[in-house]
Amino acid sequence: MNILTWLPRWIWLIIWFIGQIITSSWSVLKDLTTPGIRAKPGIARVLTDCRTDAEVTMLAALITITPGTLTLGTDVDDEGARWIYVHSLYDGDPASVADGSIDMQNHLLSAMRRNGFTPQDFDQTDRHLPRRAAS
Amino acid sequence: MDINSLHTVAANFIILLGVLVFVVAAGGLFKFRDTYQRISAVGTAAGPGISLIVIGVFLTVPSWQNAVQLLIIIFLQLSTSSIGTMSIARSAYLTGVKMQPGYFDQLAEDQAEVEDTSDIDEDGDIAQELGKNRAQEPPQY
Numbered sequence: 194m195n196i197l198t199w200l201p202r203w204i205w206l207i208i209w210f211i212g213q214i215i216t217s218s219w220s221v222l223k224d225l226t227t228p229g230i231r232a233k234p235g236i237a238r239v240l241t242d243c244r245t246d247a248e249v250t251m252l253a254a255l256i257t258i259t260p261g262t263l264t265l266g267t268d269v270d271d272e273g274a275r276w277i278y279v280h281s282l283y284d285g286d287p288a289s290v291a292d293g294s295i296d297m298q299n300h301l302l303s304a305m306r307r308n309g310f311t312p313q314d315f316d317q318t319d320r321h322l323p324r325r326a327a328s
Numbered sequence: 329m330d331i332n333s334l335h336t337v338a339a340n341f342i343i344l345l346g347v348l349v350f351v352v353a354a355g356g357l358f359k360f361r362d363t364y365q366r367i368s369a370v371g372t373a374a375g376p377g378i379s380l381i382v383i384g385v386f387l388t389v390p391s392w393q394n395a396v397q398l399l400i401i402i403f404l405q406l407s408t409s410s411i412g413t414m415s416i417a418r419s420a421y422l423t424g425v426k427m428q429p430g431y432f433d434q435l436a437e438d439q440a441e442v443e444d445t446s447d448i449d450e451d452g453d454i455a456q457e458l459g460k461n462r463a464q465e466p467p468q469y
Contacts, residue, residue: 214376215345218352221369225355234365235432254410260352260372263364263417265435278435280364280417280427287432 196307206304210255213297217260220283236265236280237287239294242313243275248305252298253277262293339387346380349373362428363420371413375406 224231243249253264256279263280270276277294284290295312302310349372356369379402386398427433 214372218349218372218376221356221372222348222352225352225359230359230361232360232365233429233431234362234427235430236427236435237432238434238438253414254407257371257410257413258375258406260349260376261368263368263371264414265364265417265421268438278438280368282365282368285431287434 195309198309199304199307202304202309206300209300213259217262221260224283232282233285234280234282235285235287235290236278237284237290239277239279239291241275241277241294241298242302242310243298248302249275249277251305252294252301255297255301256294259297262290335387335390339384341384342387343381343384346377346384349377349380353377363425364417364427367413367417367420371409374409374412378405378409 241249241252243252249267253267256262256264256277261282265278265280267278268276279290279294281290281293284293299310299312303312353369353373357366360366360369382398382401382405386394421435
């Protein structure tokens with residue numbers, strides 16, 4: 194991973210993201226054209242690897258643009274880690290919302306960072322926002 | 329089939345994809361039940377929907393000048409639609425709109441925790457207890 198692959202990584206992000214929009218549009222369309230609503234909406238917290246405000250803004254924007262998901266807020270905890278709150282229509286439980294968001298984040302960060310990004314494989318299910326110090 | 333009609337077909341196909349995104353959004357606006365689901369559907373139409381239609385229009389009249397305009401339009405459209413969607417959804421959440429139905433809400437859990445810690449003073453005592461003690465002390469002049 195170096196600066197030579199930076200532009201191809203951006204192009205791959207755009208192609209992958211168009212694919213994401215098409216697949217998630219399709220799942221919304223399927224739900225709308227069949228009787229009843231299969232949506233199980235909920236808001237999940239997701240721990241991101243974003244280091245700057247620009248990265249977390251881009252991630253929130255991409256999640257919002259994708260049909261069926263919506264970013265509702267961000268938070269920075271005591272350790273400086275950035276969290277986002279994602280509203281999702283079809284995932285059904287917090288763990289799979291986190292999986293989808295982390296997948297998006299891995300594609301985004303590998304395009305945005307000049308030296309690339311190797312995704313860390315950690316479990317999101319038991320993650321919990323650390324209490325802020327009372328001040 | 330020559331090249332000219334081929335790229336017209338591609339342009340019309342992409343415009344139709346954009347129209348499909350709009351149809352999904354309009355259907356979602358009627359069928360979904362609460363603010364978050366509806367604004368989620370509408371934000372999709374305002375971002376990728378318009379972008380796809382503009383890409384299709386660009387393919388019918390391709391030129392370098394139009395390519396620059398296309399990139400500016402897509403950038404502005406995607407950024408403004410996503411930021412607008414997020415602000416509306418966030419203001420709905422802050423004014424206390426409930427999800428119907430809501431299966432899980434971890435943002436509410438964390439908000440409740442933050443409110444709990446805000447009651448704790450610098451000393452670590454809980455403000456409510458301090459208030460109780462203060463009420464028992466005689467007033468000092």
